[in-house]
Amino acid sequence: MSKKTRLELTWIGKDERPKLEPRILLEDGALSRHAKARRSDDDIFDNILIHGDNLLALRALEASHSGSVKLVYIDPPYNTGSAFAHYDDGLEHSLWLSMIADRVRILHRLLREDGCFFVQADDNEAHYLKVICDEIFGRKNFISSFIWRKVDSPNDNKVPVTPDHEFIFGYAKDISSAKLNQRADESLLQAYRGPDDDGRFYRDRLLKKNGKNSLRTDRPTMYFGITDPDGTEIFPTHDDGREACWALGKGAVSQLIAEDKLIWKKRGEAGSERWVPYTREYAKESPTRPYNSIWTDLPTTRQTKSHQKEIFGVGNEFSTPKPEELIERLILMCTVEGDVVLDSFAGSGTTGAVAHKLHRRWIMAELGDHALTHIVPRLQQVIDGTDRGGVTEAVGWQGGGGFRFYTLAPSLLTKDRFGNWVVSKEYNAPMLAEALCSHLGFIYAPSHDSADYWRHGHSTETDFIYVTTQSLTYDALKKLSEEVGPNRTLLVCCKAYNAKEDSFPNLTVKKIPHSILSKCEWGRDDYSLRIANLPQASVAEEAADVANDGNATKASRPAAALPLFDSMGDE
Numbered sequence: 001m002s003k004k005t006r007l008e009l010t011w012i013g014k015d016e017r018p019k020l021e022p023r024i025l026l027e028d029g030a031l032s033r034h035a036k037a038r039r040s041d042d043d044i045f046d047n048i049l050i051h052g053d054n055l056l057a058l059r060a061l062e063a064s065h066s067g068s069v070k071l072v073y074i075d076p077p078y079n080t081g082s083a084f085a086h087y088d089d090g091l092e093h094s095l096w097l098s099m100i101a102d103r104v105r106i107l108h109r110l111l112r113e114d115g116c117f118f119v120q121a122d123d124n125e126a127h128y129l130k131v132i133c134d135e136i137f138g139r140k141n142f143i144s145s146f147i148w149r150k151v152d153s154p155n156d157n158k159v160p161v162t163p164d165h166e167f168i169f170g171y172a173k174d175i176s177s178a179k180l181n182q183r184a185d186e187s188l189l190q191a192y193r194g195p196d197d198d199g200r201f202y203r204d205r206l207l208k209k210n211g212k213n214s215l216r217t218d219r220p221t222m223y224f225g226i227t228d229p230d231g232t233e234i235f236p237t238h239d240d241g242r243e244a245c246w247a248l249g250k251g252a253v254s255q256l257i258a259e260d261k262l263i264w265k266k267r268g269e270a271g272s273e274r275w276v277p278y279t280r281e282y283a284k285e286s287p288t289r290p291y292n293s294i295w296t297d298l299p300t301t302r303q304t305k306s307h308q309k310e311i312f313g314v315g316n317e318f319s320t321p322k323p324e325e326l327i328e329r330l331i332l333m334c335t336v337e338g339d340v341v342l343d344s345f346a347g348s349g350t351t352g353a354v355a356h357k358l359h360r361r362w363i364m365a366e367l368g369d370h371a372l373t374h375i376v377p378r379l380q381q382v383i384d385g386t387d388r389g390g391v392t393e394a395v396g397w398q399g400g401g402g403f404r405f406y407t408l409a410p411s412l413l414t415k416d417r418f419g420n421w422v423v424s425k426e427y428n429a430p431m432l433a434e435a436l437c438s439h440l441g442f443i444y445a446p447s448h449d450s451a452d453y454w455r456h457g458h459s460t461e462t463d464f465i466y467v468t469t470q471s472l473t474y475d476a477l478k479k480l481s482e483e484v485g486p487n488r489t490l491l492v493c494c495k496a497y498n499a500k501e502d503s504f505p506n507l508t509v510k511k512i513p514h515s516i517l518s519k520c521e522w523g524r525d526d527y528s529l530r531i532a533n534l535p536q537a538s539v540a541e542e543a544a545d546v547a548n549d550g551n552a553t554k555a556s557r558p559a560a561a562l563p564l565f566d567s568m569g570d571e
Contacts, residue, residue, distance in 0.1 A: 009131040011094040018102060018527060020059040021520035022438035024431060025050065025406040031376055034402030035383050042337065042359045047352065047403035049375060050365040054344040055527040056408055057365035058106040061342075063438045065363070069110045070339035073330055073351055075120040075322055076100060100129060102527075103344060104136050110342065114177040116143070116334040118170050120322070126167045133171055143170035143180070146293050148326060152300040168330075181333055182288035192283045201283040204263055206276070208236040209247040216243035224250050226257070228275035229264050248279070291333060299323035307389040308348065311378055318348050318374075324390030327354040335360055349375035353382050353390065357397040367528050379403060409435070411523045413513055421517055423469070433457070433467040436493050439516055440465060454480060454490065462488045469512070471496040474503070481507050 025048075034045055050057040076099075104119070111117060117137065121129050134142065151164035172178035192201035208214075209222070216223040216236075222245040225233040236244040246253060256262040256279065263278040299307075301320060308317035327350055331341060337359040343351035346364035355362035356379065366375060381387035385399025412435050414424045423432060430446070433456040437444040442457035442465045449455075454466035466480070472494045481504040484490045492509045499509060 008135050009097070009128060011097045013094055013098050014101070016098070018055070019519065019521045020056060020527075021411060021522060021524075022063060022435075023052075023056050023060045023408045023411075024434045024438060025060055026409050026431075028405045028407055031372070031405035032403065033376065033380050033383055033405075035400045039398060039400035043400040044338075044356075044359065044361055045402040047356065047361055047401070048363040048406060049346075049349075049352065049371065049379070049403050050363070050406045050408070051367070051371040052365065052406075052408035053367050053525060053527050054365040055103055055106075056525070058103060058110070058344055060408060060438075061110060061363065062106065063444070065340070065342075066109055067112055068340055069107075069342045069363070070112055070115050071331060071334045071341045072107045072111060072115070072117045073120075073327065073341070073343050074103070074107070074118075074345045075343075075347065076103075076345050078122045078124050096125060097128060097132065099527075100125075101132050101136070104133060107342070107344065108136055108173065111173040113174050114179060115173045116170060116178055116180070117173070118168055118330050120148075120166055120168045122166050123163055126169075130169055133169055137171040137173065141172045141175045143172055143175070143178075144293050145169050146295060148298060149294075149296045150301045152302060168326075170330075178334075183291045183329075183332070185287055185289045188287035188289060189283055194283075202280050203283075204265075204278040204280055205247070207246050207248065207253070207262070207279055208238075208277075209245050210238075214238070214244050216245055219245040222246050222249055224253075226253060226262075226277065228277070230275065232275075234275065234277075291329070295326070295329070298325045298329070310389055311381060311387055312348070312374060316374070321348060322350055324350055324354045324357075327351050328358065328391045328395075331355060331358055331360060346371070346375060349378045350390075352403070353378055353387070356382050356401060356403075357391055357395050362403075367526070376405065408525070411525070412439075413517070413522045421513060421522070423513055429467075429469070432469070433465075436467050436512075437465060439519070440491065440493075442491075454483065454492075463491075464488065465491045465493065467493045467512075469495050472498070472509070474499050477504060477507060477509065480504075 028051075035043065050060075104117075107117060117133075119129060119133065130145070146168040147165050148168060149165050151162075155162040155164070189201050192203045194201040196202060209219075213219065223236060223243060224246070225235050228234050236246050238244045248256075253262070261280065263280055264275050265278060266273045267276045268274050300323075304321040304323040305317045307324070308321050331354060335341065338361065340361045340363065341351060341355040342363045344365045346352065346366035348370065349364060349366075352362045352364045352375070364375065378387070382397075383399055383402055385397065391397070409431060410424055410426050412424060412427065412432075413421050416422045427435065433446065434444040436442075437457040440459075442459045444457045445455075446457070447453070447455035455464050456467050457465045459465070464484070470476075472480075472492070477492070477497060477499050480490065480492065484506050486506060489506050489508070492507055493512055494509065495512055497509050497511065501509075
């Protein structure tokens with residue numbers, strides 16, 4: 001067997017990765033929503049709703065959010081072929097697998113090192129999906145598979161089996177860094193007494209160990225004498241006379257005695273009573289227990305539809321909505337207030353609604369028209385405090401906060417009437433600068449100082465980028481070089497220039513747009529599940545023909561920061 005062989009799932013087209021264009025996001029202020037007043041210091045107003053293809057949306061987020069998302073939850077179409085009202089998800093199997101894998105890879109990059117990922121599926125694709133996630137996240141980072149009971153009434157279909165559950169697979173980006181929370185459970189206080197004078201609940205436990213490994217022979221060092229209140233030395237002994245052991249070592253018991261924290265109680269029948277030592281255990285202020293993996297205590301699809309009818313109106317509810325309580329459980333398991341929660345298959349907006357009510361930051365992406373017809377109105381009700389369903393009452397939500405509504409910018413390059421690739425006329429100067437920062441791995445951060453007009457972004461503290469549609473003369477470049485100075489470097493992206501490559505050691509000058517042609521699939525706006533939207537021919541193939549015409553010159557910058565513009569030399 002080859003040493004390179006590994007355990008993996010294979011399918012047709014697995015290694016064919018789309019060349020995604022890193023689009024920029026454009027805010028539509030008319031669809032952004034914010035509360036009229038701040039209700040508390042916990043209000044969050046910079047949540048993000050993106051209307052557009054979710055794969056392109058995820059690619060756009062990489063520039064600003066890589067390594068910053070604490071929790072990802074996605075509920076992708078299940079490839080059932082049943083033609084949902086809001087999704088056409090009947091795909092040939094391998095296309096569905098590629099669709100999921102492409103998105104999960106980017107989601108993995110967006111997660112923080114201590115972040116968690118949850119994906120929901122039914123029997124149609126669940127176990128293939130599990131293998132894909134094992135490959136991307138690593139099997140060691142698997143948390144658990146959770147079962148949600150989605151049906152609460154008998155099914156009278158004339159079939160032998162009707163599944164009434166769905167799977168949720170959980171992964172950590174790095175299981176050693178992930179910090180999962182336990183589930184709050186006030187019922188645990190029933191096992192305690194109190195409260196005492198300090199308001200604490202408590203229970204007393206025998207100092208003597210019982211059950212497995214409780215004999216002296218099991219733990220010889222934990223068999224020793226202690227003095228009771230009458231001055232008698234006692235040893236741990238079971239009721240049947242066998243020598244036992246204490247639950248704590250000699251040092252710990254000595255410390256309890258020194259701090260007067262060992263509790264003595266008289267036990268036994270009258271006339272033969274004896275002192276028995278106990279330790280006092282206090283309940284946590286907020287008692288918790290581990291989450292179980294089978295969830296039969298959450299609302300079902302039928303109950304969730306009732307809530308959706310209230311917020312969307314009868315006939316506008318989704319066919320397979322997920323209850324707010326399910327999303328709440330995942331958020332509480334993995335996050336604290338202020339953490340970022342992302343859902344790139346937003347659907348009706350449940351993830352954002354719950355994250356908002358729990359004071360988490362959220363990002364959602366949705367291609368369908370229900371981003372407008374469902375999500376915006378739903379989040380408006382959440383912000384106004386008029387959505388009384390779901391987890392609202394349980395978490396005491398009263399409204400507040402807001403979100404910004406974004407669309408994806410059009411493709412940066414387009415063909416003119418002569419068939420030449422040019423920058424789209426829909427791009428203004430700031431949009432172009434931001435787009436090229438994304439293409440070249442720079443952080444878009446334009447200077448507000450007019451003297452530093454050339455600082456559109458940076459990759460390090462001393463490496464900057466300047467984008468202009470002008471043609472730069474030798475004198476203009478010389479002036480730029482002097483302003484940048486000897487201790488900084490600048491990548492200049494311009495329409496054309498007239499200088500030799502080594503004229504200015506602190507400048508690297510490149511022309512817009514030749515070399516980026518082969519880097520992306522220009523003009524493609526839809527990577528969704530609709531087979532009808534698959535391109536007839538790859539635009540990137542045409543672009544590659546242009547880029548490989550032999551005119552490219554050797555780049556002078558490191559490969560990690562390789563500019564995507566060809567130099568024209570003297571002009």
